[in-house]
Structure formats: C-alpha cells, structure tokens
Amino acid sequence: MSDVTGFRPPAPGSQPENDTPTYGSTRLRHPTRPLIAFPHTITEATGPAFSPRHFPALADLTLMDGKAAQGERIIVRGRITDEDDRPVPHTMVEIWQANAAGRYNHPGDQHDAPLDPHFKGDGRVFTDADGWYQFTTIKPGAYPWRNHKNAWRPNHIHFSYFGPGFATRLITQMYFPGDPLLAIDPIFHSVPDEAARNRLISSFDLDITQPEWALGYRFDVVLRGRAATPMGV
Amino acid sequence: MSIATAAQTIGPFWHLIEDKSLADLTRFGATGEVLTLTGRITDGEGNPVADACVELWQASPAADERFPGWGRSATDATGTFRFTTLKPGPVPGRGNTQQAPHFAINILARGIITRLYTRAYFQGEALNEADPLLNLIEDPGRRATLIALPDGPSTWRMDIRLQGEGETVFIEV
Numbered sequence: 001m002s003d004v005t006g007f008r009p010p011a012p013g014s015q016p017e018n019d020t021p022t023y024g025s026t027r028l029r030h031p032t033r034p035l036i037a038f039p040h041t042i043t044e045a046t047g048p049a050f051s052p053r054h055f056p057a058l059a060d061l062t063l064m065d066g067k068a069a070q071g072e073r074i075i076v077r078g079r080i081t082d083e084d085d086r087p088v089p090h091t092m093v094e095i096w097q098a099n100a101a102g103r104y105n106h107p108g109d110q111h112d113a114p115l116d117p118h119f120k121g122d123g124r125v126f127t128d129a130d131g132w133y134q135f136t137t138i139k140p141g142a143y144p145w146r147n148h149k150n151a152w153r154p155n156h157i158h159f160s161y162f163g164p165g166f167a168t169r170l171i172t173q174m175y176f177p178g179d180p181l182l183a184i185d186p187i188f189h190s191v192p193d194e195a196a197r198n199r200l201i202s203s204f205d206l207d208i209t210q211p212e213w214a215l216g217y218r219f220d221v222v223l224r225g226r227a228a229t230p231m232g233v
Numbered sequence: 234m235s236i237a238t239a240a241q242t243i244g245p246f247w248h249l250i251e252d253k254s255l256a257d258l259t260r261f262g263a264t265g266e267v268l269t270l271t272g273r274i275t276d277g278e279g280n281p282v283a284d285a286c287v288e289l290w291q292a293s294p295a296a297d298e299r300f301p302g303w304g305r306s307a308t309d310a311t312g313t314f315r316f317t318t319l320k321p322g323p324v325p326g327r328g329n330t331q332q333a334p335h336f337a338i339n340i341l342a343r344g345i346i347t348r349l350y351t352r353a354y355f356q357g358e359a360l361n362e363a364d365p366l367l368n369l370i371e372d373p374g375r376r377a378t379l380i381a382l383p384d385g386p387s388t389w390r391m392d393i394r395l396q397g398e399g400e401t402v403f404i405e406v
Binding site for chain 2 (some may be wrong): 009010011014015016017018020024025026027028029030031032033034035037038039040041042043044046047049054081082083084085094095096098100104105106107109110120121122124126132158167169170171172175187188190191196197199200221222223224225
C-alpha cells in the first residue's frame with residue numbers, strides 16, 4: 001500500500017500542446033497516439049534531491065576568470081511556489097542562455113554574431129527556505145532561427161526546475177516585458193491560455209534593481225501542487 | 234490557489250548545462266546490480282534525435298548519499314542515450330498492487346515543448362504480467378515499446394520512437 005500523494009493535473013489550456021504546427025520542429029517529434037492516463041505512483045510522486053555539495057551554485061554568469069562579460073548586466077530574482085502558494089524551498093534551478101549578441105556558446109549555434117570569451121551562459125542556484133532565488137547575468141540578445149521566413153526568437157533565458165517529484169519537473173523560458181518579438185513567436189504562443197502565456201514574461205522591478213549597477217527583473221514560477229487525496233485511498 | 238507555470242522547449246542548446254558524469258548513477262560509489270540502460274531515439278521519419286536530453290528517475294533502490302536515483306544523458310549523433318545505474322526492484326502501486334521493476338524516463342528536446350514521459354521495464358520479469366501500467370495497454374505491440382531487451386552483458390536496450398510506426402507509449406504525468 002502506497003500512501004504517497006500525487007500531483008494535480010494541469011489546468012486546461014495552461015500547458016502547451018506538443019503538436020504545434022507553427023513550430024516546425026514539432027512536426028516529426030510529437031506523438032500521434034493518445035497518452036496513457038495513469039494515476040501517479042511513488043515513481044511520479046517522488047523525485048531526486050540535489051545537494052549544493054555535488055551541484056555548487058553558479059549565481060553570477062557575468063564573470064569568467066575574473067573578467068567581465070559584454071552586455072547589459074541584469075539581476076533576475078523570483079520566488080518558486082506550488083499551486084497551493086506554498087514556497088518550494090532548497091530546490092535546484094538551472095539556467096542557460098545566449099550572450100548579449102544573441103549567440104550561444106554552443107557548437108550547434110552558427111548565428112553570425114560574436115562569441116564572448118568571458119561569457120559561457122550557464123548558471124545554477126538553489127531556492128532559500130522561503131522559495132526565493134536570485135542570480136546575476138547579461139541580458140540575452142535576440143537571434144534568428146529558421147522556423148519561418150525572417151523568424152527571430154525573443155530575448156529569453158532558459159530555466160530548469162525540479163520541485164519535489166518527477167511529475168513536477170519543469171523546463172521553461174523567461175521572456176522580457178515589452179519585447180515586440182513575443183507577438184510572432186510560435187514557441188511562446190504554443191501555450192493556449194493567454195494569462196498562462198503572459199506569466200512567462202518577467203517584470204521590470206525597481207526594488208531588485210541595484211543603483212549604479214544593474215537592472216532587476218522579477219520572475220516567479222509555480223510548480224504543480226499535490227493532489228488533495230493520497231493515492232491508494 | 235495558483236496555476237502551474239507553462240513549459241517551453243528545452244531547445245537545441247541545453248548542452249550548456251550538460252555534465253556527462255550525470256549519466257552514471259553509480260559515480261558516488263553505489264553498490265548493487267550495476268547495469269547499462271541504452272536506447273536510440275528516432276523521429277517520425279526514423280531519423281535519429283541527436284539533440285535530446287533524457288532524464289531517468291527510479292524510486293528503487295531508494296536514493297541515498299551514494300545513489301542519487303536520478304540521471305541525465307544527452308543523445309549522441311546516432312540518437313543514442315546511455316545510463317549506468319542499479320537494477321530497480323519492485324515498488325508499491327496504488328492500493329494493494331505492486332509495480333514491476335521500472336525506470337521513469339523524461340524526454341526533452343527541440344521540437345518537444347512539454348517533456349514526454351515514459352517508462353522502461355525489463356523483459357522476462359514475472360511481475361510484468363501484473364503491472365498496473367502495462368496492463369492498461371491492451372495491444373501487445375504497444376506494450377512491448379516499454380520493455381527493455383537484453384543487449385549484451387548487464388546491458389538493456391529500449392529504443393524510443395517519438396512518432397509513427399512502432400511509436401513508443403507515452404504516459405500522462
């Protein structure tokens with residue numbers, strides 16, 4: 001008898017469909033058969049724990065070997081909570097992004113924009129006891145992709161979250177307020193519900209902004225909440 | 234009450250956070266029945282999915298200081314992922330059921346906006362016959378997509394087809 005509690009199903013329209021024809025790479029990579037509905041068991045309801053001992057924090061992406069990366073320095077801060085508005089403490093957050101010119105430090109990125117020898121573009125932080133995380137980086141540039149004619153990705157930072165169970169695993173992207181490319185980005189628009197989509201846009205925050213140093217952006221994230229009834233009951 | 238944040242694709246450049254050691258769940262000195270789980274991921278035209286991030290979780294053996302229970306493997310140019318880990322045992326299911334030994338597997342990649350979730354079981358396990366998930370899949374051909382096959386000493390293989398003929402069974406999570 002298993003007394004672990006599973007997680008609530010996603011609210012309708014709040015998560016993207018993998019079959020999103022406007023995003024060309026989904027064409028051959030989305031399943032065509034229906035997913036099997038299966039209530040969560042211990043396998044889905046539990047998940048890995050990460051220790052800063054094995055995964056040391058990398059909270060400043062702007063310095064490499066003591067030398068400063070090019071671009072606009074920014075601070076990103078936010079709180080991770082669950083659907084019951086409870087903080088998710090001590091959970092690992094992984095971050096990766098393009099440099100200020102819109103180029104990833106990755107052999108697969110052939111965009112004709114300069115690499116920055118002092119910017120790799122990966123980071124890792126843990127939330128505190130109250131669910132807060134923060135890191136310092138460079139505002140990533142927009143870059144072209146071949147999805148459609150004259151396609152450009154809006155400025156974005158990639159995020160990876162784990163939460164308490166394998167079912168709470170979340171990979172997403174944080175966008176910036178006022179970006180004109182959001183209106184024409186098929187990945188952003190793969191989220192059907194407008195309110196859910198707009199929660200992927202960070203907000204400029206003067207309280208996070210540090211005088212004479214860096215602009216601040218706030219990006220809060222909600223991970224799935226536990227189902228009301230324990231499994232097996 | 235709030236609603237969970239929407240997923241977005243991991244994209245083609247996630248290797249910026251890759252650490253190849255994460256594919257070896259025995260790296261902290263875990264002991265037990267060590268095995269390799271490997272497989273090749275292909276798309277709807279049979280092409281290798283060479284930029285995927287495959288994540289594995291197992292509730293058994295229980296994670297501890299020496300065994301993280303979780304791993305991550307990038308697929309290579311042939312679409313192949315590979316984990317070194319410990320053989321899982323049975324774990325409880327809902328009610329009084331028991332689940333056959335299995336791995337939980339997330340597949341993340343460019344062109345996959347929300348992670349795809351599946352499981353890998355072991356061919357020849359007596360408990361497979363009574364496994365609550367496997368028994369939900371009536372078509373034996375479909376069920377077989379979740380069964381890893383022996384592929385050399387201590388090595389198990391489960392290929393994953395994202396779409397089309399032989400499409401892997403994916404699970405709501």
